[in-house]
Amino acid sequence: MHRSRIEPVWKEAGVDHRKAARPSKKPKAVKVCVACGRAFTWRKKWERCWEQVRYCSDRCRSLRRPG
Numbered sequence: 001m002h003r004s005r006i007e008p009v010w011k012e013a014g015v016d017h018r019k020a021a022r023p024s025k026k027p028k029a030v031k032v033c034v035a036c037g038r039a040f041t042w043r044k045k046w047e048r049c050w051e052q053v054r055y056c057s058d059r060c061r062s063l064r065r066p067g
């Protein structure tokens with residue numbers, strides 16, 4: 001009696017290539033809010049006055065004001 005032996009055939013063509021390295025985007029500017037102390041990232045609305053931005057939001061800016 002002959003026993004038919006089936007051997008698994010591995011094809012390299014089907015190998016799933018996964019790139020571990022992600023294309024890193026440009027690091028966005030980050031500042032720390034002087035009111036709440038939390039870090040916040042650059043936003044489109046600050047593109048013209050980013051250097052003067054100190055608060056993460058208008059809310060924090062108003063909190064800073066006395067009254």
Ligand SMILES: [Zn+2]
Pocket residue numbers: 033034035036037038055056057060
């Ligand atoms: Zn804040």
